[in-house]
Amino acid sequence: xxxxxxxxxxxxxxxxxxxxxxxxxxxxxxxxxxxxxxxxxxxxxxxxxxxxxxxxxxxxxxxxxxxxxxxxxxxxxxxxxxxxxxxxxxxxxxxxxxxxxxxxxxxxxxxxxxxxxxxxxxxxxxxxxxxxxxxxxxxxxxxxxxxxxxxxxxxxxxxxxxxxxxxxxxxxxxxxxxxxxxxxxxxxxxxxxxxxxxxxxxxxxxxxxxxxxxxxxxxxxxxxxxxxxxxxxxxxxxxxxxxxxxxxxxxxxxxxxxxxxxxxxxxxxxxxxxxxxxxxxxxxxxxxxxxxxxxxxxxxxxxxxxxxxxxxxxxxxxxxxxxxxxxxxxxxxxxxxxxxxxxxxxxxxxxxxxxxxxxxxxxxxxxxxxxxxxxxxxxxxxxxxxxxxxxxxxxxxxxxxxxxxxxxxxxxxxxxxxxxxxxxxxxxxxxxxxxxxxxxxxxxxxxxxxxxxxxxxxxxxxxxxxxxxxxxxxxxxxxxxxxxxxxxxxxxxxxxxxxxxxxxxxxxxxxxxxxxxxxxxxxxxxxxxxxxxxxxxxx
Numbered sequence: 001x002x003x004x005x006x007x008x009x010x011x012x013x014x015x016x017x018x019x020x021x022x023x024x025x026x027x028x029x030x031x032x033x034x035x036x037x038x039x040x041x042x043x044x045x046x047x048x049x050x051x052x053x054x055x056x057x058x059x060x061x062x063x064x065x066x067x068x069x070x071x072x073x074x075x076x077x078x079x080x081x082x083x084x085x086x087x088x089x090x091x092x093x094x095x096x097x098x099x100x101x102x103x104x105x106x107x108x109x110x111x112x113x114x115x116x117x118x119x120x121x122x123x124x125x126x127x128x129x130x131x132x133x134x135x136x137x138x139x140x141x142x143x144x145x146x147x148x149x150x151x152x153x154x155x156x157x158x159x160x161x162x163x164x165x166x167x168x169x170x171x172x173x174x175x176x177x178x179x180x181x182x183x184x185x186x187x188x189x190x191x192x193x194x195x196x197x198x199x200x201x202x203x204x205x206x207x208x209x210x211x212x213x214x215x216x217x218x219x220x221x222x223x224x225x226x227x228x229x230x231x232x233x234x235x236x237x238x239x240x241x242x243x244x245x246x247x248x249x250x251x252x253x254x255x256x257x258x259x260x261x262x263x264x265x266x267x268x269x270x271x272x273x274x275x276x277x278x279x280x281x282x283x284x285x286x287x288x289x290x291x292x293x294x295x296x297x298x299x300x301x302x303x304x305x306x307x308x309x310x311x312x313x314x315x316x317x318x319x320x321x322x323x324x325x326x327x328x329x330x331x332x333x334x335x336x337x338x339x340x341x342x343x344x345x346x347x348x349x350x351x352x353x354x355x356x357x358x359x360x361x362x363x364x365x366x367x368x369x370x371x372x373x374x375x376x377x378x379x380x381x382x383x384x385x386x387x388x389x390x391x392x393x394x395x396x397x398x399x400x401x402x403x404x405x406x407x408x409x410x411x412x413x414x415x416x417x418x419x420x421x422x423x424x425x426x427x428x429x430x431x432x433x434x435x436x437x438x439x440x441x442x443x444x445x446x447x448x449x450x451x452x453x454x455x456x457x458x459x460x461x462x463x464x465x466x467x468x469x470x471x472x473x474x475x476x477x478x479x480x481x482x483x484x485x486x487x488x489x490x491x492x493x494x495x496x497x498x499x500x501x502x503x504x505x506x507x508x509x510x511x512x513x514x515x516x517x518x519x520x521x522x523x524x525x526x527x528x529x530x531x532x533x534x535x536x537x538x539x
Contacts, residue, residue: 057332060335070340089286089348090285098251098292098316108485108489111484115478118475118481119441120444123435126432140319140480143174145316147352148320149353149388149391151331151384153361154327157327158466159191161464161470163323165477175245176245176318177245180310182196182223182225183201183226185205186225193243194238201233207328222334222387223310227308227309232301234300236299237252237298238295249294250290251288252289254310255284255310255345257283263302270298284340329361332376334384360398363401363420365414368416374423374426397440398420417439451468
C-alpha cells in the first residue's frame, strides 16, 4: 500500500457504518429522558414498498356474507339456561358528570347563508320512498346526533378537508371532539387536530398485507390500522385548539380486541388513573369514558396482550366526523378489513353517513374508460352497505387534476377527470346510493389552476392542502345543509300555517261570541232585565 493511500480505510469505515446501521435495526424501541427512540431501519420504506407495491384486495362478497352470518350465529342464544354468561362488550368508567351543551332550536334563517351558497347538490339515487340520506338529513333537522365515517386516501390524510367539514357541521348542528384517532400507525404522520404519542406497539397497515401476522388478518377495522401491545405498551391522545369544538370533549371510546384476559390502565387528563380488567373474548370491546371535560386520555397495557384500534374523542350529541384516510388506497382496502369488526363497531358507534372518497390514484392521462373501476366501486358500496346497515352511502367524485406536458413542460388537464367522474356517478346510480361531484365543485371555484395560484393546492397540481380542503369542505357542507334548510322552511311554514289557522278560528269565535252577546243585550233591553256581559280573553 502506498503511503497516503486512504482507500482501505475508507472502505473499512464504510463497512463499519453499514454494519452499525444494520445492527441498530435489531435494537427495540425504547424511551430515553421521556423521548421515544424508535428502531432504526433505513431500508424499511424501500423494503415495504417493494414487497407490497402491487397489493390489490379483491372483493369477496360471499366471504363477507359468511362473516356477517357468523356474527348472527354467535350472538343467537338458543337455550339461555345452558349457555354461560358472556363477558361484557362495554366497560364503563364514569369519571364525572359530562356537561351537555344546550343550543337553541335550529331555524332556517340560521342556515340560509350556507344553503344559498350551494353550487353542487348531493344526488340521491335511492329508490326508497324515504331514503337513507333522507333519514340522515331528518336527524340533522330534529337535532339528533349523527356520525359520519369519511373514508379516503392521501387526499384527506392529516385531516385535510374533514377537519373543516367537522368544524362547520359542529358549528351549525352542535357536537364536540375530533372523532376517531388510531392507536398507532407504522409510519410518521401529523394531524393538527389531535396529538398522539405512543410506544411499545407493533403497528400494521392493511396496505402491507405480507407483514401482517396471520392470526390478525381478519381483524382490521375500516381505519386501516391495528396495533398489538403487551405489558408496557402505551398511547396518549391529546386534544388541540386547532378548532373551537375540539379543544376538549366529554366522551372517549377506546376500541380494542383481546382474545385472552388482559388488564389495561386508562389515565384521564394525565392525573386520574383507572384499571380495567378485560375478560378474553372473540368480540370487539369498547372502553367507555365519560367526564365533564376530557383533554387527554392515555392507555397502558398492564398485563396480557391487546389489539387496539384507537379512540373516539366526541361529545354527547351533535355531529361526529371520523377521518379514515389510508394512503395509496384506491378503496379496495375495504375488502381487506374484517366485516365482523366493522359491523360490531357500527353497532357500538352507529354511523348515519359513510363517505367514499377515492379514485385520484387510478387516473391516467387521457384515459376515458374506467369500467373495471366502476365494478370495483359497486362492490365497495355493497361492502359498506352490509357492514354499516342503515347508513347512507355518499360517493365523492374524483377531484380535479392537471399533469405536466412532456412537450411544453407546462401543466395541462389530465383529460380523464370528467370520464372517471361519470363512471363513479354511474356506480352510485346503479347501487342506489348518493353522489357528489367534487370536480364540479372545484371547477366552480376556478379549478386546479386557481387552487395552485391561490395556495390552496400543491405545485404538483394533484393534492390539495388545508386551505384547499377548507374550500371543498365548505362546498360539501352547503350541499348537506341545503336540504336541511328546505325541510326547516317547510316545517316552519307548516307551523306558521297552523298558528295562523288557530288565530283565525279564535278571531272567528270571538266575533261569533260578540254577536251572541249583542243579541242577548238586545233581548234583555227589550224585556227590561239586567244582563252581566262576559269578559272575553282570547290571548
